[in-house]
Amino acid sequence: MPEVLFVDDEPFVLDAYRRMLRNSIFRCHTLAKSQDVLAYLQQHNIDIVVADQQMPHLSGIALLETLQDKYPNIKRVLISGNLNLVQQAPGTLLDTVLEKPCSQATLIANLELLVNTA
Secondary structure: OOEEEEEOOOOHHHHHHHHHOOOOOOOOEOOOOHHHHHHHHHHHOOEEEEOOOOOOOHHHHHHHHHHHHHOOOOOOEEEOOHHHHHHHHOOOOOOOEOOOOOOHHHHHHHHHHHHHHO
């Protein structure tokens, strides 16, 4: 079962992701603080990280750039309510970018694509 970690500072959004992945092939993990992700990954085997762009302390893109270096095998997904504001550093490799909010069908389809291209 593919393990997906959602990182978002809004608890109701994390609850929505849990509901969206219920009865899917994915096991859902959630964190509300981007600065806790690295410690979490040391203790859990995660296949995909979905990070919200706009979070306190560490933006989604900054988090995913760090993961690119430390955990290159983890698929990286950025989700943002305003894709026009997403500034990606040269050389950053995101596996996909989603607009927030996204539907359950869109989310699951994109996650399935990532798992099938692993």
